[in-house]
Amino acid sequence: MQKSIEHIAGDSEGVSYEFPVFRFEGLRFDGSDKAAPSAYLQAALHAGELPGVVAIDALMPMLEKAEAEGRIKGDITIVPQANPIGRAQYHFGEHQGRFHLGTRTNFNRGFPLLAAPDPTLLPDATSGTADQRLKTRLLQLSIGHDIVLDLHCDDEGLAYLYVHASLWPAMADCAAAMGVDAVVLWGEDTDGTFEGASITPYLNLPADVARFDRRVATTVEYRGILDVDGALAGSDAEGLYRLLVGRGVVLDQALSTPGSFTGIVAPLENIDMMPAPRAGAVLYDVKPGDRVAKGALLATIVHAPGEADGRTQVLAPQAGIILTRRSRRIIRAGEDLLKLVGDRKSADARSGTLED
Numbered sequence: 378m379q380k381s382i383e384h385i386a387g388d389s390e391g392v393s394y395e396f397p398v399f400r401f402e403g404l405r406f407d408g409s410d411k412a413a414p415s416a417y418l419q420a421a422l423h424a425g426e427l428p429g430v431v432a433i434d435a436l437m438p439m440l441e442k443a444e445a446e447g448r449i450k451g452d453i454t455i456v457p458q459a460n461p462i463g464r465a466q467y468h469f470g471e472h473q474g475r476f477h478l479g480t481r482t483n484f485n486r487g488f489p490l491l492a493a494p495d496p497t498l499l500p501d502a503t504s505g506t507a508d509q510r511l512k513t514r515l516l517q518l519s520i521g522h523d524i525v526l527d528l529h530c531d532d533e534g535l536a537y538l539y540v541h542a543s544l545w546p547a548m549a550d551c552a553a554a555m556g557v558d559a560v561v562l563w564g565e566d567t568d569g570t571f572e573g574a575s576i577t578p579y580l581n582l583p584a585d586v587a588r589f590d591r592r593v594a595t596t597v598e599y600r601g602i603l604d605v606d607g608a609l610a611g612s613d614a615e616g617l618y619r620l621l622v623g624r625g626v627v628l629d630q631a632l633s634t635p636g637s638f639t640g641i642v643a644p645l646e647n648i649d650m651m652p653a654p655r656a657g658a659v660l661y662d663v664k665p666g667d668r669v670a671k672g673a674l675l676a677t678i679v680h681a682p683g684e685a686d687g688r689t690q691v692l693a694p695q696a697g698i699i700l701t702r703r704s705r706r707i708i709r710a711g712e713d714l715l716k717l718v719g720d721r722k723s724a725d726a727r728s729g730t731l732e733d
Contacts, residue, residue, distance in 0.1 A: 378441060383514060385461065388479055388507050394461035398518065399437070401444055401453040403626070413450035414523035414591055416626045418617070419515065420456070422485050422527060422571060424463030424474030428599035428609065429528025433457045435607075435614035443627050451626040454522065459515055460484055462507055477508035485529075488512050488574035490566065492581065496520050516574055524593040524624060525575040526617070533601040534665045534701030534716070535559055536613075537641075540595050541576045545642070547590050552638040554623050555597070555616035558666070559641035559700060559718065561648065572596045593624065602704060641698055643718045646726040648700070650713040655680040655689045659706045659714065667699045669717070675699075676714055695719040 378401055385394040403413055420429030443449050463474035463484050476483055491498045502513045519525050537559035540548055545562055552560050566573025575594040579587040599613055619635060621627045657680035673693040681687030697719035
């Protein structure tokens with residue numbers, strides 16, 4: 378394993394950022410003399426989302442053991458903490474790792490959507506603001522890999538994946554290997570997410586070049602932001618390892634093949650985000666994983682405590698599964714309460730990415 382340090386210059390004198398990159402050099406060919414797939418994993422692009430960070434921490438000893446035994450076939454690049462800029466942002470003691478405070482831009486937005494998987498098409502890595510330079514560098518590190526995993530988490534929720542429709546059902550083995558509960562399929566990225574920047578360059582290529590049968594690009598949502606736990610990290614690391622073995626990056630003949638994926642699969646258009654009708658305190662009647670009928674009580678907003686008409690109920694617009702809910706119990710009118718994966722298209726379907 379090799380470790381290097383990446384440096385990102387700040388936007389003012391005397392400020393700079395750095396993050397480590399770990400590389401495992403594979404043998405590059407499997408037993409049939411075919412090129413083994415390569416993999417890129419990153420975590421904490423939203424700097425406060427740590428379940429993926431501790432999952433990588435638990436995965437590293439497994440990869441080091443495989444390396445020592447000569448079982449790593451394809452190159453692996455790992456960035457455990459992909460956003461040193463967001464990691465350093467605090468405001469009155471509260472960590473602010475989702476948006477760059479200087480540009481007000483989501484760290485998982487504004488990635489270049491290239492016409493081909495060619496790093497020379499990327500912007501100059503020395504130009505732009507610090508967050509733009511970071512995004513360019515992360516793409517430089519990831520472009521060209523067959524497997525690209527961007528590890529995130531939600532507020533409170535099930536474990537699930539965002540997957541481009543062109544990669545499904547070919548990626549069903551990955552979902553099964555990782556043990557996630559759901560897969561959300563999307564079709565167009567107009568916002569420039571990291572996942573979108575990882576798959577868009579291949580969409581207009583010939584099928585024999587794009588190779589969607591072996592390509593993996595996904596945003597992994599590891600449950601909730603407070604699910605930073607040793608047992609969960611170990612389980613998630615095992616899921617990542619199973620994916621790498623199943624896709625031929627790592628050889629492990631002792632590992633059993635996971636069964637078929639039996640979780641929820643739904644298009645992005647089926648998700649109801651449920652904006653709050655009033656500001657106030659949230660009393661939830663459902664939790665992630667619950668199946669609800671149309672008209673079921675999802676939550677109550679206490680907007681005028683102690684008054685006869687001081688509560689407003691929020692009802693399910695359709696039948697479906699609760700995927701996530703917000704972790705804070707204070708809300709403003711119009712803010713999203715939860716993600717409901719409906720059995721059919723949402724009446725308020727949103728195009729492009731959701732809030733991640």
